Amino acid sequence: MSRRSYDHYCAVSRALDLVGDRWSLLVVRELSAGPRRYSDLFADLPGISTDMLATRLKGLERDGVIIHRRNGMRSSYELTDTGRSLRPVLDALAAWGIPLLGDRTPTDAVRAHWLAFPLGRMVAAIVPEGTVTMHIGETVLHYVITAEGVTHHDGPAPSPDRELRLDLAEATEIATGARSLTSIV
Structure with missing residues (x-):
């Protein structure tokens, strides 16, 4: 699949080229606390399809945000240093989003x-x-x-x-x- 780009010479644009797709930052959120298996990610991302999760994981791995570790029949995904450097971004998004939560439906x-x-x-x-x-x-x-x-x-x-x-x-x-x-x- 070809990579989409905003083609803007802008730091925000370049960052969004890597993590701006739907679900990407939520995958990073799930991996922020430590490595997870595919099945755990799928369970904790209600609404994502298996195809979409696989696509996001491949893209984030290609871009150096996550790494896929294989140990025999077991495998897991975890953040790289680049991925971990997104923690302050997620923290800022969480702080910004708290007032938007309202009542739980x-x-x-x-x-x-x-x-x-x-x-x-x-x-x-x-x-x-x-x-x-x-x-x-x-x-x-x-x-x-x-x-x-x-x-x-x-x-x-x-x-x-x-x-x-x-x-x-x-x-x-x-x-x-x-x-x-x-x-x-």
């Missing part, structure tokens, strides 16, 4: 880990440096907070400085600003 899909970016800012406000394991229902992730910023990762931290437990409703209220994280901890 009955047809809205939701995954607890989709709240990781907005919750990261709230966690960093109460733990300026260190690690925090966050339980959102059955989902477990952890944050690493340093002077350089906040990253989130799958699973619990080996030795967290703090451990937080929220249900999905509480996590949503905190992520959207309807409730303060300090009211829970």
Whole structure:
């Protein structure tokens, strides 16, 4: 398949040439916490077709945003350094998009880990440096907070400085600003 381009001599345009297709940044979002198998990506991207997911993965791999690791019968996808450098972009998009969420409709899909970016800012406000394991229902992730910023990762931290437990409703209220994280901890 030939690559589409805006053909603008512009940094935003060139970035969008690589990650501006529908689903591309959501694939990057899914891989931000760590490697994932194809089946996990498909399960956590409701609405994407298998053909579209395969196309996006091939394109992101071709462009050096992700790498496909094969280990015998098992394989997974993960972000490259180039892909990881998109984290601040996703964080900024999450911050910009929070006011657009409004009330959840009955047809809205939701995954607890989709709240990781907005919750990261709230966690960093109460733990300026260190690690925090966050339980959102059955989902477990952890944050690493340093002077350089906040990253989130799958699973619990080996030795967290703090451990937080929220249900999905509480996590949503905190992520959207309807409730303060300090009211829970």
